[in-house]
Amino acid sequence: MSAWGLLAAVAAASAASGPAWDYTVDASAHARELTVVARFSRAVGSALTFDDGMGAFVEAFAMERGPHWLAIPGHGDQFIVPACERGPCRVRYRVRLLEAARTLDRRGVAHMNGEVVLAPPSSWLARPLRDAKPGRYRFHVTLPADVSFATGVFPTDDGGAYEAPTHDLEQAPYSAFGPLEPVRVRAPGGVVDVALASGEWSVPRQDVVDWVERSARAVAGYYGTFPVPRAQVIVLPGGRRPIGFGTTLGNGGASIIVWLGKGASRAHLERDWVLVHEMTHLGFPNVPRAQHWMEEGLATYVEPIARARAGLLAEGEVWRGLVQGLPNGQPRPGENGFDRTRRWGALYWGGAMYWFLADLQIRERTAGRRSVDDALRAIRAQGGTIAVSWPLARALETGDRATGTDVLTKLYARLGTEGSAPVDLDATWARLGVRPDAGGVRFDDGAPLAALRRAITDGREPAGDGRTE
Template sequence: MRALIPMLLLACLPGLALAAGAPRWDFEIRLEAPTGPLKLRSCTSAAQPAVRFEAGRSASRFLIEARRTGGGRLARSGWVLEGADWAAGECLLTRIDLAAIARADRYGLGGQPDRFWRIAPRDFLWRPAELDAESRLRFLAPPGWSASVPWRPIGNGWHRLGATPADWPASVVFGRFEERRIERPGGVLRLAVVPVGGSLPNDEVAGWIESVTDDLLHSHGRLPLPDVQILVLPLPGVRGAVPWGQVQRGGGSAVHLFPGLEAGPARWRADWTATHEFAHLLHPYLGERGRWLSEGLASYYQNVLRARSGELGRAEAWAKLAAGFERGRRATPEDAAPLETVAGQRQRGSTMRVYWAGAAFWLESDLALRRQGSSLDQALERFAREHLPSERRWSGEQYMAALQRLAPEGDWQARFRRHARAETFPDIDPRVDLLAAGRGAEAPAFIREVMQGAAGIARREAANQGAAAP
């Protein structure tokens, strides 16, 4: 996520159990008219002695009505609705005030009547405390409107609820747009351009997203996830290229980008933010203590991927990396706490250290792998094939253990412990500074190969095989 722009502060939602053997539910979320309200019908075929529905702590502010189709009593207390003697086939009916949700959005991006509504599931989706991960959701929009959701489509308009915790951030958007499918090796991107400041030429936005995707594919060959929600919300009156972006994991993986409407596609493509956010798709959710790993990986790749695709010159990309390392070094005080502690506590003024100390970890890892004839790209691809998409949070230790098993030549765990516990900014190979200064000939071959990525490895392997041939 872009470092100097505030993140959305997301209210916590009680974790909901998705246990084996729990009842399956069908959720129908319907917007009958552009101005709302939003209507939900939540049904199950399983009779239950009691059902407890939960939502976000502020959801009760937006709840207009809640009742049972069987007419039974429904107790309401804060963000909890409870009903006893739930009959088979009985449903919970709720109505939600969309305008109230929009007014509560601190950035003014919650919605505009007759254009769009952007809402978090925690504000409208009252879910049973126990339900099966194979439960389904369906979204119905008025004529001329569409819905963009993070959940994976499973056919006939239904989406799989999945097992991601209910407190993971997610966004649902209803609006006057057409969702576009961008198919790439390994998966599909479902792109929605939200009409915040009027309509935009979808082809221009799609071209931008496709170019960012190609940056990733140039190195990894395939998308790491089979299905990703892409939301683009152009900011009217903003001249900055892409001042804000974020990845959300609730329900499924989603990339949200907020480009400046006045900047235009050429400046969007030249900016690093979208590449940074797409790089986050390469790793699982690592929590707050693992933020130095996740943001470090994205910060490293935001330069490397663009250099490999030709958007940046090799020396320019290394110069940007070196400048980031210097910012991180300057942001690390003499009496600093361990990196993992600082990342978990989000200490004030620590952003540059967290991002760039993390990037130094991944650079060191990449170079160590390349000395052994492998690469970070290959290690992450192996991880993606075996573990992504993931519906749980990974600790840094768990992530490193998986990488150690998949790419043992990387010596991951010892390096992780050293970086996580470090109270100073990590030392950077001085030869990197030579390359950053434009004197690439003085840098060893394995450093130059970082900018060549998978293509460079393939060429080297082909050359080796040729040399070995009789």
Template sequence: MIGLAVSLVAAAGLRYQVTSAAGELSVEARIAAFPDRAGELSVEDGAEPFVRDVLVLTADGAVPVERRGDSWFAPDCAARGCRIRYRFALREAAAAREDEDLAVLYGEIVESPPGAWLSPAEGTRFVAGLPTGPLSASALGGLPYAAFGDLRVERMPLEGGSLNVAVAKARRRQSDEELLGWIRSSAALVARYFGRLPADGALLLVLPASGHQIHGRCRGTGAASILFFLGTEVDLPEARRSWELVHELVHLGFPSLSRRYLWAEEGLATYVEPIARARVGELSPE
């Protein structure tokens, strides 16, 4: 979830172990020495009120870390590296903030982009479009969407890769098999347009919405993931007529850009979506 990250460090030796229980995350991190004399540790903006009991773990026991403002300061960690532990009130953050870039509660599903590697407790499903291999500290804030809860998770092999699909359980007008079939055909036509799936191993997280809503968001930093909302009243014919899922999948083929250039991201997805669908007969040339 929101991993405690060393500020002002482009590449650091960070290793996280995170467990979840009773709506909270218990985070333990090993931090290598880093060039910040004050030893400042920080979280994403808005996450600070939900970080609790930050401790440095030593051979002699646990030592509380001083908090000043929105940061914690551990000079000894900066000088020699250290092992820290803290709690993150995940469910409380989701209920209080309702921010998809921090944490949101959808029924019993908690969605939150992770800033650490997560090892959930027994009985809890966790999905994330995490990249493989080591990460720099600067990448933690941009990691992909993720969720805990009662999820059906499917790996869809496609041309040139696979798409990981996680569907939150809900009462819908379409069955799970119909929903997954629509997702598979939409992803296949995008893979056909590009010649391969643009982002192998990307995550598509499908969450329920009210009525006939269909909309989504794509994150491409850290790794690729899509947060997709599908109204519980949407039946299969309506889903097949919609453009939003293909639009979001097309985003996987274009890098995330700064706000100044969002027009290019949206422009490409808007341009490609009807062409890709027309090529497989989902739309007429007109």
């Protein structure tokens, strides 16, 4: 190899080890404007784009040509940069973020919540429209003193930037600029970075931090470890209920937004289920849209069990919730599987029915030695978290291997795609020794599956009891 050839090879190798798309972002006071320089280390195609509607708030877009910057006009949200078709290229631009958030007012694109601007990286990082090669994107954010930045995108090892696969930028985790107070909470196996909106709260800050810590510990207890190395939780004021609403988004990281209402008290936080539900989502991969009921059902089924095992919810409350909730998830005639329905009952409780029946079947077939816990822990251990997207079959096969059964795959075929007759829940309660009673439940410890029932809420194998052996 000639010296020139060697030099070219070294340059190619260093380009391959760095991110394919590399951004530096400078925020001005109040996050009014972001000034961005983007460098693409390979040919990425000429079309660069922003989230829907953001093009109107992008200005001074230019591509580097020798010592000059050449202005590029926008077409809607797209900017055509010929240099990026041929090889490495650099562009720069400004985004009027605050104005976009006030004008568009769309949560997935740009949105104001009090003084906080919610806007995922896809609304302010120009992304190549047709670069399908694998690679990473990385961004570094510089902030003025009055602005904090919070994002669920995974930080780089040195903590100086954020980085994820390029294909995840389009659906990147929740991110926010504004007056946010950062607090790091440790959970077994991971950390939760809390960004708490500044301002008046009805509870002391420490109560909010304790609530996040308690929820993270409960979810870590269920999965055996906190499901992701790092999650961002953004706590914002709003909503009429004490704990208004939560939403989780992964794809190259892990993020949760949760709204706390004016009336939230310590007691509300202590019995809250919303944050545990959202954190349960962190331990399962994104699956195709038709199968969202599997994700929601998982969180619906696991959340009370995780809280019971952590001592945050009484055993009777777990069963009362299932007795009252599961009838909403009964398959209906002509529905032909939950993949084909969009009704609320199927999404949450049809999904919970799946995980509940799967848990019973795995425990019965393995004489109590395996459970849905083992399946979910294996899926997480194989990398199946909210940070990635998997075909559902991959998750179910991974779970089935861990329990040595085919329960997850078979039950999915029955409830998801074929459709099923209603489940005989009364017979199931009788076998488990759960007796619905005046709005609550009583337990019958002489029932055939009483030990199995206790194992679900205490998380221990019913070994030595002899009943299920």
